[in-house]
Amino acid sequence: MLTTLAAPAFAETWYIEKGDITVKAGETGNDVTQNNVTTKNDTNTIITNREDKASSNTVTIDANGKNDKVEVTLKDVNIDTSSRNKAAVSVTGEGDTNIKLNGDNALKSDIYRSGIYGSGSGSLTISGGENDSLTAQGGSGANGISSSGSLTISGGTVTANGDDGGRGISSSGSVTISGGSTVTANGGNGTISGGDGICSSGGVTISGGSTVTANGGNGGSLVGGEGIRSGGGLTVSDGTVTAKGGNGDSKDGYGGDGIRSGGVVTISGNTVNAAGGSGGKVGGYGICSFDRVAISGGTVTANGGDGSSGGDGIRSGDIDLSGSLELTAKAGSPNGKALSQRGNELDLDDIKDKLGPGAKVTATDANGETKQVSIPRPVEPEEPSSSSDGGSATPSTPASPLPGLTVTDKSGAVISYTSTQSGNTLTVCVGRFTASLRASLSALRQLRAEGIETITFQTILCSTTLSVDELLAMGGEDAEAVLTHRLTDSSLTVG
Structure with a gap:
């Protein structure tokens, strides 16, 4: 018989040893059921272990309606349901579920059951702090964490292990890893095929300084798993990513790809290391996209795996x-390509014009021959000569004195400059990479009275033109406008 207790809103700690726990969305909190007794409107549902040893009882979180939101905290939980043919934690429904981590949590499920099994179409979020962790172990043939909707991991340390071909993390929606998370996803080694480290149908996004390690499992008789497999693209904007494809059978197998995407792979920052696994027939690709690979920043390494046919470092139509x-790209032995674009090795001379200062692209073919293109960064001289910078390197009075108008170097020392007037524009020039133009607003007001409408400040790599009227509108009589150039960047302060 199910008993319902109606009580004022409160928070309670629920001990998993007492029995299976079901949590549903209530009117003002969660409705929690244990041992056929339901407590309504729990405002802070915390599930924990009373004892150190693992419990075989389960947790079910049901966000049934589309607008339902259920939040549950797992505090030092230890659940092992490998003897019950059940998942340690099940998530159902069309609503939003947030599992908050507190302390160290371990979940282990039975054969064909994921450590966390999300069967509903709603979103699943796992969040935690710097010292919070979760290890989710799938049973044989199952995933560490699976979600039929979108999956977000935000903060904490999460380890997800598939077993016997199961995936570390699997989502039918998108996978987002952010908030400085540390995530390790290991696909299980399989008797036939290895499991993927991370697999998402809707796309993978890694940001917020997160660290992600995704390893495909080895294939016993056929194919290694992919490190990261995405049907909807991969975006890395701020994170450290290591993705390794599993090895295939040494005779007839295929190596898994480090990163394999049906959409665009976009990398704009931090570090990405991707490596294809080896295979008796074909080595895996480091990075493979059936759309486009776009890399605009960060440090990226992409290595193809070895096989009878070597894998490419990067393979894409674009x-x-x-x-x-x-970028460092290396072809797999014996005949892979370092940078394979539409089946042909990319000519590094064709990309020079798009590279920025400090860029370096290194491509190593299957024979070990290396080609490289690099763009040096500008080096700012400590003391440019007076003949090259339009003035002395030591503090001095401006060559063309303008009351209230000075130029300083990066140390703040006053340096000389040249000034010219053309129509209503005053141009101030100095031969430095870094310098600041300083003008009191009272001086600008005087220049405006003399017919000067705009001021142009020119350094070696940068030129900025400002409206005198707009500057005057930004501050009071005693304010100072400071326009600073550093290499190609400029900044303005008025105060």
Whole structure:
């Protein structure tokens, strides 16, 4: 018989040893059922273990309606349901579920059951702090964490292990890893095929300084799993990613790809290391996209795996390299390509014009021959000569004195400059990479009275033109406008 307790809103700690726990969305909190007794409107549902040893009882979180939101905290939980033919934690429904981590949590499920099994179409979020962790172990043939909807991991340390061909993390929707998370996803070694480290049908996004390690499992008789497999693209904007394809059978197998995507692979920052696994027939690709690979920043390494046919470092119909990236691509032995665009090796001379200062692209073919293109960064001289910078390197009075108008170097020392007037524009020039133009608003007001409408400040790599009227509108009589150039960047302060 099911008993319902109606009580004022409160928070309670639920001990998993007492029995299976079901949590549903209530009117003002969660409705929690254990041992056929339902407590309504729990406002802070915390599930924990009373004892150190693992419990075989389960947790079911049901966000049934589309607008339902259920939040549950797992606090030092230890659940092992490998003897019950059940998942340790099940998530159902069309609503949003948030599992908050507190302390160290371990979930282990039975054969064909994921450590966390999300069967509903709603979103699943796993969140935690710097010292919070979760290890989710799938049973044989199952995933560490699976979600039929979108999956977000935000903060904490999460380890997800598939077993016997199961995936580390699997989502029918998107996978988002953010908030400085540390995520390790290991596909299980399989008797036939290895499991993927991370597999998403809707796309994978890694940001927020997160660290992600995704390893495909080895294939016993056929194919190694992919490190990261995405049907909807992969975006890495701020994170450290290591993705390794599993090895295939040494005679007839295929190596898994480090990263394999049906959509665009976009990498704009931090570090990505991707490596294809080896296979008796074909080595895996480091990075493979059936759409486009676009790398505009960060440090990227992409290595093809070895096989009777070697894998490519990067393989795509369109490889777009730009900005200040550092890319190292290596072909797998014996005949892979370092950068395979539409089946042909990318000519590094064709990408030079798109690379920014400090960029370096290195491609090593299957024979070990290396080609490289690099763009040096500008080096600012400590003391440019007076003949090259339009003035002395030591503090001095401006060559063309303008009351209230000075130029300083990067140390703040006053340096000389040249000034010219053309029509209503005053141009101030100095031969430095870094310098600041300083003008009191009272001086600008005087220049405006003399017919000067705009001021142009020119350094070696940068030129900025400002409206005198707009500057005057930004501050009071005693304010100072400071326009600073550093290499190609400029900034303005008024105060």
